[in-house]
Structures are given as structure tokens and as C-alpha cells.
Amino acid sequence: MYRIHKEQISLYIDCGIGLEFFPDIYKLAYFESNMPKKFLLKAHNKTKDINKAEVIVRCHYKQSEVTNFSNAPKILFCANKDDLIKYTIQYENIYNMCPVNVFDFVALDFDLPKISTKRVFFSSKRAFDFFVKKAGMSFLCGKELLAVGKQTAEYIKNFGFSVKHPLIYTSSELDLKDTLVVCPKEHGVYDEKAIVLEVYQTLMAKDIDYYTYDCDFDFALISSPLAFKYLIDTFKDYPGRVKKNIICIGTTTQKAVEKIGYSCIIPHEFTIPAMFKLLEDLN
Numbered sequence: 519m520y521r522i523h524k525e526q527i528s529l530y531i532d533c534g535i536g537l538e539f540f541p542d543i544y545k546l547a548y549f550e551s552n553m554p555k556k557f558l559l560k561a562h563n564k565t566k567d568i569n570k571a572e573v574i575v576r577c578h579y580k581q582s583e584v585t586n587f588s589n590a591p592k593i594l595f596c597a598n599k600d601d602l603i604k605y606t607i608q609y610e611n612i613y614n615m616c617p618v619n620v621f622d623f624v625a626l627d628f629d630l631p632k633i634s635t636k637r638v639f640f641s642s643k644r645a646f647d648f649f650v651k652k653a654g655m656s657f658l659c660g661k662e663l664l665a666v667g668k669q670t671a672e673y674i675k676n677f678g679f680s681v682k683h684p685l686i687y688t689s690s691e692l693d694l695k696d697t698l699v700v701c702p703k704e705h706g707v708y709d710e711k712a713i714v715l716e717v718y719q720t721l722m723a724k725d726i727d728y729y730t731y732d733c734d735f736d737f738a739l740i741s742s743p744l745a746f747k748y749l750i751d752t753f754k755d756y757p758g759r760v761k762k763n764i765i766c767i768g769t770t771t772q773k774a775v776e777k778i779g780y781s782c783i784i785p786h787e788f789t790i791p792a793m794f795k796l797l798e799d800l801n
Contacts, residue, residue: 526574531557533577538607545572553577555729556615559603564725590614591801592733594756596749597741598623599723601790609794618729618756620748622721623648630657631698631713639664639694639712641701643673648717649700650677664692669789704744722748731756737800738764739793740782743774750778763800765793 531540533554540560547561548571557575558564565571592614595602602617609615625648638661640646650658655677663681665671671683684692694709701708703719726748738760740746746766749756757764757780764780766772768788775782785792 526571528574528576530576530578533557536607536610537603543573543575547571547573547575549575549728550577555731556606556610556617558725558728559599559606559617559619564728566728591736592616593797594618594731594735594738594760596620596739596745597790601741605790605794613797616729616731616733616735618726618749618753619723620726620745622723624719624721625651626703626716626718628652628715628717631715633713635661635696635698635713637662637664637694637697639666639692639697639699640670640674641666641699641705643670645700645702645717646670646674649715652717664694664697667788720744722751726752729753734759734761736760736762737797739790739797740764740766740771740775741790741793742767743771746771746774746778765796767793 527545529543531553533552537556537559540557543561544563546563546565548565548568549558549561553575554577561575568574590613593609594616595605596618597605598621599619602619606615606617623644630653638658640649640663658679663674663679665674665681665683667683671681674681682692694712697709697712699705699708699712699714700717701714703716705714705716708714730753735756738757740749757775757778764775764782766775766782766784767790768784772782772784783796785796
């Protein structure tokens with residue numbers, strides 16, 4: 519329900535509802551401090567100044583829901599907003615999800631290579647999306663398509679293409695000589711004879727500082743080295759407040775976390791679902 523005061527809308531939320539049923543808010547929104555931070559993921563414009571807000575989001579708790587909520591394992595989850603929403607909805611009935619939106623993505627202007635290429639490698643689903651948005655699907659027709667891993671390959675296959683991918687989630691398994699490598703600006707090291715095409719840039723999320731937590735965490739899920747960098751740049755003490763395990767998506771992220779002095783573990787498969795499977799095994 520909502521009430522209107524001085525041209526502001528007060529939106530009263532039963533905080534026991536799932537994120538799936540929380541509405542997307544496009545007006546400038548202010549969230550009261552007792553609102554679960556997961557609901558911030560559905561707000562497209564936020565402010566910390568209540569006087570500037572068009573919508574004030576307020577929380578109604580039932581005491582029984584507070585008790586049940588506080589007993590669930592607290593999971594610090596650092597990823598992009600799409601994955602945060604997807605997996606929070608999937609697991610919020612099991613865990614007390616504490617998401618941190620770490621990324622914003624910005625398209626880069628690019629020109630297709632002048633030399634002919636027979637193979638195209640995509641470093642992620644997002645790289646594919648940014649590429650075809652400008653270059654179109656027709657450029658890929660008749661070419662051999664490669665992907666960094668199974669999930670990216672399956673995504674591209676949905677558009678009618680045949681796609682190869684390595685068994686392990688790393689491009690080092692593939693020979694990328696004379697291959698058009700479509701990737702973000704923050705890419706790793708590819709074959710020096712590859713043709714690297716940067717199609718988007720990964721920036722720190724503008725709203726990352728909204729995801730403040732006073733509690734300790736039972737576990738943390740870190741989705742990439744850059745996710746960890748942006749996390750500690752903003753919340754230096756968060757990794758130290760993880761009481762059980764930090765779970766990293768793969769070996770590169772593991773090295774980034776261990777370099778700062780924290781221990782962590784990785785799943786057998788380098789995916790977010792595999793991280794949650796490992797989390798389930800640990801509980």
C-alpha cells in the first residue's frame with residue numbers, strides 16, 4: 519500500500535516478501551535504513567536525501583519474520599545486478615542474501631577489423647550482446663564461433679549459432695591465433711596474434727556505497743577479480759567480517775583474494791551455480 523505526503527509517495531513494504539514480487543521503481547527513491555538491501559536492486563534511481571526523494575520505501579516486519587530471517591546464514595554476494603537479482607530470487611528462502619552491486623557496464627565505440635576473420639571468440643554473454651547490438655548478427659554468419667565457457671556458448675546457441683567452448687572456463691584451452699576476440703576493456707592476456715576487439719567497459723557501480731551492512735557474514739561469494747577489487751575499494755572491512763568461507767568463482771579470482779591476505783575456496787566448475795552448490799555442501 520502507499521500514502522502520498524507533499525508530493526512524495528510512501529511505499530510500505532512487507533519485508534517478508536520475495537524480491538521477485540518487489541516492484542521495479544523508476545522514480546527517485548529513498549530507502550529507510552531497516553529495508554533489506556536486496557530491494558535496492560529493483561530501484562533504478564536512488565538518493566540518500568529523503569527530501570529529494572519522489573518515493574520513500576518503508577518496511578513493515580512481523581516479529582516472526584524477523585526471527586526466521588536472522589537465523590538464516592548471511593551470504594555476502596558480489597556480482598553484477600542481473601546475477602544478483604537472479605540468484606537472490608532463487609536462494610532468498612534458504613539464505614539471508616546480502617547482495618552488493620559492484621558493476622556498471624558501458625558500451626565502447628568500435629570498428630570491425632578490416633582484415634577478414636574466420637573465427638570469433640566471445641569472452642562472455644555480455645560481450646556477445648554489446649557486439650551484436652552494433653555489428654549485427656549477419657557478421658557472424660559463416661564464421662566459426664568460440665566461447666569462454668559452457669554458459670556463454672549455450673546463450674549464443676539460443677540465437678541459432680553453433681558454438682565451441684573449452685572444458686575448463688578459461689580461454690587458454692583454445693588456439694586464438696588470427697581469431698577476433700570480443701571482450702571488455704578489462705580483458706586478460708590473449709594470444710598475441712589474436713585480434714582483440716574491446717566492446718564494453720566494466721566500471722564500479724555508482725550505487726555500490728548503498729549496500730552497507732552492519733552484520734558479520736557467514737560466507738561470501740566473489741564472482742570475479744574486479745568484483746573483489748571494487749568491494750574492498752568501497753568496503754575494506756567486509757572480507758574480514760566473513761566468519762566461515764570466502765568462495766571465489768575460479769582460480770584467477772582466488773589469486774586476487776589471496777594476494778590481499780585472505781584465504782578462500784573455489785568450486786569444481788567455475789560458475790555462479792557451482793558456487794551456490796559448494797555453499798549448499800558446506801551447510
